[in-house]
Amino acid sequence: MKTAIAIRHVNFEDLGQLGPLLWRSGYQVAYRDAGIDPLDIHDLADADLLVVLGGPISANQDDIYPFLTEEIEAVYRRLERERPTLGICLGAQIMARSFGKRVYPAEVREIGWAPLSLTDAGAHSVLAPIDGLPVLHWHGETFDLPDQTIRLAATPAVPNQAFAIEDYGLALQFHLEVDPLQLERWYVGHAVEIEAATGVDVPTLRAQAAEHAANMSLAAHEVFVRWLEGLPPARTGRR
Numbered sequence: 001m002k003t004a005i006a007i008r009h010v011n012f013e014d015l016g017q018l019g020p021l022l023w024r025s026g027y028q029v030a031y032r033d034a035g036i037d038p039l040d041i042h043d044l045a046d047a048d049l050l051v052v053l054g055g056p057i058s059a060n061q062d063d064i065y066p067f068l069t070e071e072i073e074a075v076y077r078r079l080e081r082e083r084p085t086l087g088i089c090l091g092a093q094i095m096a097r098s099f100g101k102r103v104y105p106a107e108v109r110e111i112g113w114a115p116l117s118l119t120d121a122g123a124h125s126v127l128a129p130i131d132g133l134p135v136l137h138w139h140g141e142t143f144d145l146p147d148q149t150i151r152l153a154a155t156p157a158v159p160n161q162a163f164a165i166e167d168y169g170l171a172l173q174f175h176l177e178v179d180p181l182q183l184e185r186w187y188v189g190h191a192v193e194i195e196a197a198t199g200v201d202v203p204t205l206r207a208q209a210a211e212h213a214a215n216m217s218l219a220a221h222e223v224f225v226r227w228l229e230g231l232p233p234a235r236t237g238r239r
Helices: 018-024 041-046 067-080 090-098 180-189 191-196 202-229
Strands: 002-008 027-033 049-052 085-088 103-115 134-143 150-154 162-165 169-172
Touching: 002 041, 018 027, 018 202, 041 067, 049 067, 049 090, 067 085, 067 090, 085 090, 090 103, 090 134, 090 169, 103 202, 134 202, 180 191, 180 202, 191 202
Parallel strands: 002 027, 002 049, 049 085, 085 169
Antiparallel strands: 103 134, 150 162, 162 169
């Protein structure tokens, strides 16, 4: 079987609906819990697929959370070797940092459901199924777009919401992976962040999810299927 490793930063932000899809696609899936499990650079770099999940910390806090240095190095090595890599939220920011790009506070903290504006490239990419659909945003930071990547999506406040690296790298600032049935865990786990955000509360998030999550979940499944099917054969050469 192919191997997929997911780096998890908080227990409730897991692979969600992406986990069962990976199993059905022939991947043996394993988690590495950052700060608890060893993050072996070679182990992470050599897996057939690496997924770097979200979390409430900043990608800039490697002085406080030293495991971020290992994550950034592993992602750099993978992308240098053109190995399939998916970054979600914090994971997307780690991908940007692996290119030496800035991660910094966004103008607004985006928490809740809102649609994206796909770029022309995004409309012709694996993200096409989510065009016009509200997706789940949960972040307070953004990043500068790495060179030689393709910007796929934006919101009015955060212009860099997704980028692609040829056919092997995908960075998503938003959460397509989330399982709607697990969102109550997010509301509890992120209670302090929700209370600190302007114009956000749990009843509103719950109502938005009831309205949008089912459609997003179906479209997200199609996005991930398309991306996985389009991944290149294993290759180890450097760019």
